[in-house]
Amino acid sequence: MSKRPTRQSSSQTPKKAKNDMDKDQTCINAIRCLSADMPSAANSGHPGAPMGCAPLAYLLWTKFMSYDPQDPSWLNRDRFVLSNGHACALQYAMLHLTGYDLSMEDLKNFRQIGSKTPGHPERDDTPGIEVTTGPLGQGVANAVGLAMAEKHMAATFNTSDFPDLIDNTVYVIMGDGCHQEGVSSEACSLAGHLKLGNLIVLYDDNSITIDGDTSLSFTEDVPKRFESYGWETITVDGLDSDITDLEAAIEKAKLSKDKPTLISCKTTIGFGSGIQGTHGVHGAPLKPDDLKQVKEKFGFNGDDKFVVPSDALAVFREAGAKGAAAHAEWKGRFEQYKIAEPAKAVELARRLSGKLPEDWRKCLPTWTSEDPALASRQTSEKVLNAIAEALPELVGGSADLTPSNLTQLKCSSDFQHGSYEGRYFRFGVREHGMAAICNGLAAYGGLVPFGATFFNFIQYMLPSVRLSALSHLRVLYIMTHDSIGLGEDGPTHQPINALALCRSMPNCLAIRPCDGNETAGAYAVAMENGHRPSVLVFSRQGLPQQDGSTVDKVFKGAYTLVNCEKPKVILVASGSEVPLCVDAAKLVGEGARVVSMPCMDLFEEQSAEYKSTVFPEGVPVLAVEALSGFGWDRYSHAQHCMKTFGASGPLKKLFVHFGFTPENISDKANGLVKFYEGKPVPSLVNRFE
Structure with missing residues (x-):
């Protein structure tokens, strides 16, 4: 008809x-x-x-x-x-x-x-x-x-x-x-x-x-x-x-x-x-x-x-x-469709409502500290494909970086002329166009789109990402190669300021997970936030699976990963610097707490009481991130972050060159403790309000 x-x-x-x-x-x-x-x-x-x-x-x-x-x-x-x-x-x-x-x-x-x-x-x-x-x-x-x-x-x-x-x-x-x-x-x-x-x-x-x-x-x-x-x-x-x-x-x-x-x-x-x-x-x-x-x-x-x-x-x-x-007239046909195709009709109605199945999180993979270290782009690949199997509304692709972003949907063919049922889009080298197209896909209804590239190139996409946020559209931006850890490609590709830009954007969640469980949590947050986009930031290099990380904790934005009864210093980080802080805390010795902060915006949405449990009064805080330190002064008294655009070289040598080692971080933490000996530690509470 x-x-x-x-x-x-x-x-x-x-x-x-x-x-x-x-x-x-x-x-x-x-x-x-x-x-x-x-x-x-x-x-x-x-x-x-x-x-x-x-x-x-x-x-x-x-x-x-x-x-x-x-x-x-x-x-x-x-x-x-x-x-x-x-x-x-x-x-x-x-x-x-x-x-x-x-x-x-x-x-x-x-x-x-x-x-x-x-x-x-x-x-x-x-x-x-x-x-x-x-x-x-x-x-x-x-x-x-x-x-x-x-x-x-x-x-x-x-x-x-x-x-x-x-x-x-x-x-x-x-x-x-x-x-x-x-x-x-x-x-x-x-x-x-x-x-x-x-x-x-x-x-x-x-x-x-x-x-x-x-x-x-x-x-x-x-x-x-x-x-x-x-x-x-x-x-x-x-x-x-x-x-x-x-x-x-x-x-x-x-x-x-x-x-x-x-x-x-x-x-x-x-x-x-x-x-x-x-x-x-x-x-x-x-x-x-x-x-x-x-x-x-x-x-x-x-x-x-x-x-x-x-x-x-x-x-x-x-x-x-x-x-x-x-x-x-169309509604009459849809009533006939519901009789002839009940399963399709129910699925279409669910997808148009924007709601996810109640038990959808059961599809998320989990990791233990016994599992091998993986780059978070690799854990992202596993989580993305698990979600794609469970949620057919998830569609998307990469800006000609599929083998690097690891975003291929194994459960689906490509979206091409003659096979429009395919869920994987070959956007080509078109980052800005990709992001704007994703906004159109999301605005249509019934679809949750993602677009992927190297994190540095989100700066080609920012006008469209901003419109995702302004328009309250659920778009997933999957960004890999997230810091100086990408290595030899050097300053042109190392996204030193990109995370600060994303964090500064209203109604946009920038999430940088430290391991597999936090990666699963990042995707869960992104899928369940129906009215704002998420920028998911993943590493090229391997990251160990942490004891104490869970999907649910990511929803808090920040949480205590390594605790101690009477902390004398807190190390806070996101992504690949979290395991460095865990190792540095061991060198600091008794009294070192580690906080993982995958998402500042989600932490800001928590109660003052919760925030004070993560950052108690009177304890100096050192922030560590192999990116720009802009914004970290809100949560810390000192920052060990990047002050230049990076350099070209093997990633392990780059981390040593810029001081992102457990030894250097522990020295800075001990120096911070010594600086505040006999002095009042400035309160961070007023910064949470």
């Missing part, structure tokens, strides 16, 4: 009657005026792109997209991504006009604190926003992830009797700035390789950026570039006054099943304004007299604000109602 009526091919698209064309233009101009009203009310914002893109949005939302304003989370809705997120007034206008829970009062509160209409689209603030956009290029890269997710979910849950239970299209509007940012190139290159025919991108080709005409810096032939990626490309002119050709182009794009499509739409930024077609209309509200003449030019009352003609509003609300009817 088809989700929508079969549309005519572009060669059969009839010419419209004049009355229909007039109605189209009235609706388009209503979008333009409403989109211009919002920045004017806020005295802030971008009216130009919404006014130029109004024909694109009108066609998508009234003629092509299937969505239900009363249930924005309907699984089989088409996804819309506004990649040039500064044009958000356009999207807010469409959401309001088609009947989403976004009132005219919300539009009047554009860019105000606590409003549902922030300065760029944010998925948790506004019903109908699929992904948070604004940093250019991110949205279209997210859209590639959304399209990949649809292909995988369809291959997993559709059957011969229900071939279109999951069958949606991802539509994107993007601008010149999105094309210039490299993340979009990475993602769109992969989309072409994967032949994602469910992805249609409308390129707002208005030839304007903030600096001025694009001829200043951007003269490439964008369609030719996309053709080389394996995309179908179409160019449409004359959109300011006639949408017939664009409608035919979208019809044609929908017929392309094994290529994504880029439609280059020649638009005029700020169409209708006295300064249309210039960068002056890009990033500032229209002047009052200009806004008035725009409305009068379009046949509206120039003094009206936030007014939509009733005949235009009826068109938009009819489109929303049509989508609600499509949703109702």
